[in-house]
Amino acid sequence: MYEFVSGPLAVISFAVFFLGVVARIIWYVKGLDWRLDRVAYTKKFGAGIKGAARSLFHWLLPFNHTTAKHPIFMGVTYLFHLCLITAPIFLIAHVVLIEESWNISWITIPDRVADYMTLVIIVAGIFFLIRRLTDPNVNILTTASDYIVLAIALAPFVTGYIAYHQWPGYNSWLIAHILSGEIMLVAIPFTKLSHFVLFFCSRIQIGMDYGIKRGGVKGRGIAW
């Protein structure tokens, strides 16, 4: 079982993930239409890029009005995403596995740091869940897929935490960890998790919109 999930299934998952996100990006860019969107994407590309850069800068970093208005939620969100991306990519165990398979490697973070990061992700996930269940504003927007997506995103970290700490049933937890990680990878192109790449697409698009059309060329970018 371990050989299967960590071997062919892993390859398939990574392939679906990579091809999937590339396809999503291509689909997004191809679907942009200067007439329908009413943005001169190509004719004013320079102004657009400036607007896009501003848009990404203000939202990849917490320098925006929404963070100032909702510091707790936005703080948790930033931390959650930061850990979610960093921990799995730079975890020693993951890097070693990749080095063994493909003979490439990169810097790693100490296991203790990764461990804390995992806890941050789990606690943040619980915070999102409670907020979704109790805040009437969030509740009215919530659909079943919001819970499923949250579960898909949290599962690899919960199982990884348990496996790392060698709780009883290590082998099963390890397989569950690998499987849930693969489910997440495969789910990214096909669910709301596609915001993994579409966040960038959307932020670049709205940045170009403001940069090209809505006052960007008047010398004042939007005050995100």
Add this chain to the structure above:
Amino acid sequence: MAEELGRLDLPPLVTRRPVKTQEELGLLLADKGVRYYEEMKTFPVDKEALKKNLDSTCKSRIRTWLEICSHCSLCADTCLFYLANDQDPRQIPSYKIQSTLGQLVKRKGDVDTDFMINCMDTAWGKCTCCNRCGMYCPHGIDMGVMFGYLRGLCFSQGFVPHEMKIGSGMHWIYNAQMDVTVEDFIDTCEWMAEENEDYYPGLTIPVDKPDADIMYTINAREVKHYPQDIAEAATLFHLAGENWTVPGKGWEETSLAMFAGDWEGCKHQVEWVYEAMERLKPKRMVVTECGHAYRATVIEGPYWANIKTGDTPVPSMHYVEWVLEALETGKLKIDPAKKIKEPVTIQDPCNYIRNGGLCDVTRKIMSYIAEDFRDIKPSREHNFCCGGGGGLNGIGRYRQERNTVMKIKRDQILATGAKFIVVPCHNCWDAIRDLEEVYKVGITWSFLKPILLKMVIVPDHLKPKDEE
């Protein structure tokens, strides 16, 4: 029975196409919306056409916005409807768009009449397309843009508020948002020039003068209800020594078609103005103090008219930009003794701040004309809609909704401590007038033109002879 048959004989008021004849328009105007909304209740949805429309116009930008919305509710307190309606979760922008356009896309247009009426009531009665939410969404999802798109879908299916259907029809028939003809316009210009030439010798309103520095375009209601606005603009151009003109054909810069979601109507209207630019070849166009008209003719218009650069045929500016330029270059000089002394604040229309980037312009103007300027909070791009934007001012069906959201502007104004508001927008001007009528808070408001006229220094050579 005879009555029912009689009703059946009447031509339908609800249609899936714009009104393009006087007869149809007359029927709609006479109806006042009663039969119109009754008819709408049983008006069928053309599902096939709706699906085709979605397939060809709902592309990756909007589909992505609908898909990646995290349902986080951060857009809630950015929306004036949510804030003014006691934080009702049903007024959260995300909820409003997901439950209308979101469902429409999910069901691929397979929806019924009640669903479309709810879409209409949401797109016009619960959103002014102020685009404020889009500035605060971490994913950059602009629900104002999506509601604009939804309005287009609704219009194409016949589910559009009565006044918006009329407004779009006016543009098709008169090339103006009201029944004002080119002759009416030229007559009004002549009348205003005659009325004022005694006070300002040499004052003219040149019609169709080629190669002028400025081609000035206006809002039809200035002809119909506020001709003095045209006189004031003429006087200020005269005092500033501008070489200007108004186009006979192509004088109207507003677009109720935009509010209605009648995209063909938008194109039809804006091309009329652009033809005047091509015909008269002015160096620039200046549009009157109107927010949506600026957005329609200058910001969105080129796209409707298929101009790939997104630029108008000649560079175009809002009236506030011309005013600032005239003040900075000294074409207009202010008598310091006549500056506004009482506390004063400003209402910038969404359509030139979030959609045009002009907020610095008005603040600089205020520094020339006011001694005690109190900026509104939140200000600049973060300012709230007046409450009457996106056509909401004019739709009887949503009068209560409009009056409720005006509370936000009322409180914003009162918090500044100023009782006088400069309003360089026809739509905001109306909303603030109605706000005072509804809430009676003791405020006064004005366009920029009359304020400037009270304080500009009239050069000696332009003074009437008997004054010398």
